[in-house]
Structures are given as structure tokens and as C-alpha cells.
Amino acid sequence: MKKMAMNFLTKRNLLSPALRLPLPAAQTSMALLCNRQLHLHSLQVPGWNISNEDGKLKLQRAWKVKSFIKGLELFKHVADIAEAEGHHPDLHLVNWNNASIDIWTHSIGGLTENDFILAAKIGSLDVEPFLRKKAAKN
Numbered sequence: 849m850k851k852m853a854m855n856f857l858t859k860r861n862l863l864s865p866a867l868r869l870p871l872p873a874a875q876t877s878m879a880l881l882c883n884r885q886l887h888l889h890s891l892q893v894p895g896w897n898i899s900n901e902d903g904k905l906k907l908q909r910a911w912k913v914k915s916f917i918k919g920l921e922l923f924k925h926v927a928d929i930a931e932a933e934g935h936h937p938d939l940h941l942v943n944w945n946n947a948s949i950d951i952w953t954h955s956i957g958g959l960t961e962n963d964f965i966l967a968a969k970i971g972s973l974d975v976e977p978f979l980r981k982k983a984a985k986n
Contacts, residue, residue, distance in 0.1 A: 880958045889964040896951075896967045898959070905959045907967050910948035912980045919947040922978040929969050935962055937970075945980065 881889065886905070890898055896907045913919040919941045926949065930936045938950040951967055953960045 879960060880956060881960060885961075886959060889961070893964055893967040893971055895971060904952060904957050906950045906952040907959065907963055908948060908950050909967070909970075910946065911975060911978070913941075913945050913947045913978050914980050916941065916944045918978040919945065922947055922973075922975060925973055926970055929973075930966065933962075933966055933969065935966050937966065947978075 886898060890896065893907070896909045899906050899908050911922070913922060923939050923941065926937065926939065935951075935953075940946075940948045940950070942948075949970065951963045951970075952958060953963055
């Protein structure tokens with residue numbers, strides 16, 4: 849697991865994401881985060897961006913994948929994490945090689961700490977086998 853993700857989770861007195869069991873929704877933090885919390889949490893999930901879509905804040909991340917099949921394989925790994933967490937992101941595979949993920953808590957229409965935990969866990973995946981290689985510069 850990447851060090852940043854571990855720091856984010858251990859600072860909140862949580863177990864390693866790989867070991868933490870999902871809690872029933874009633875026991876998790878379902879409060880919308882304030883701007884200061886959003887900023888601090890966003891620093892701990894590199895590669896993720898906060899966007900505002902129709903007044904709803906979401907975490908977003910995008911990749912160029914090698915192929916349509918590689919995009920689906922990436923999403924299978926994401927789905928395994930999401931199922932274990934009981935928290936399901938929106939997955940998008942567009943134009944065969946543009947994979948993206950939106951994370952937000954649908955029930956309250958914004959971002960909670962659980963969204964950042966899920967982003968950190970997804971961020972710990974080794975995505976290199978699924979991604980297109982960048983063209984070499986001359």
C-alpha cells in the first residue's frame with residue numbers, strides 16, 4: 849500500500865485499509881466534510897480531484913487504459929474493494945480506453961470521510977498493468 853494512503857488512515861486511528869472491516873452505515877461517519885477537512889483529506893489521496901457537479905462535490909480520477917478489456921479488468925479490482933467496503937463508486941469506461949471513477953456519498957449528496965477512505969484504497973491498487981504506456985519523447 850502506498851505510504852500516503854496509510855498515513856491518511858492511521859491519522860484517523862483506523863486500521864490499515866487492507867485489514868479494516870466495513871462498518872454498518874449507522875456506525876460510519878456520514879457527515880459532509882467542511883472545506884478545511886476536504887483540503888486536508890485531498891492531500892492524502894494523490895491523483896484524485898474534487899469536482900463540483902450540479903452542486904454535489906465528488907472525488908474523481910481518470911486513466912487511459914490499454915484496451916477496453918483492461919479497463920474492465922481495472923474496474924473488477926475496484927469493484928472488489930467497493931464490495932468489501934459496502935461503498936460503491938460510479939465507474940465510467942468511455943471511448944474504449946478512457947476509464948474514470950467518481951466517488952461520493954449518494955445518500956447525502958456530497959463527500960464524507962468514507963469517500964476518502966475508499967479513494968485511498970483504490971489508490972493503493974497497482975494500476976500499471978492496465979494503463980497505456982506513454983509515448984517516448986525524442
